[in-house]
Amino acid sequence: MSSPFAERSRALEPFLAMEVMERAFELEAAGGDVIHLEIGEPDHPPPPEVSEVTRAAVASGET
16 A cells, blocks of 8 residues: 555655755765755854844845
8 A cells, every 4th residue: 555645755846955965965975075054953042143133134124
């Protein structure tokens, strides 16, 4: 018995982070020195200055 969920999941496009990670692996395989920042959550919040500038940009319509 096949699962309709599994069938539908084959049609999903990879999201950008996965494409970036694949490219990073290619560069590493070719001898490149890669620092992986494409997946994960920061351990610390951004500095207050960064948060404030971001809020101001969003408030002024810069998205």
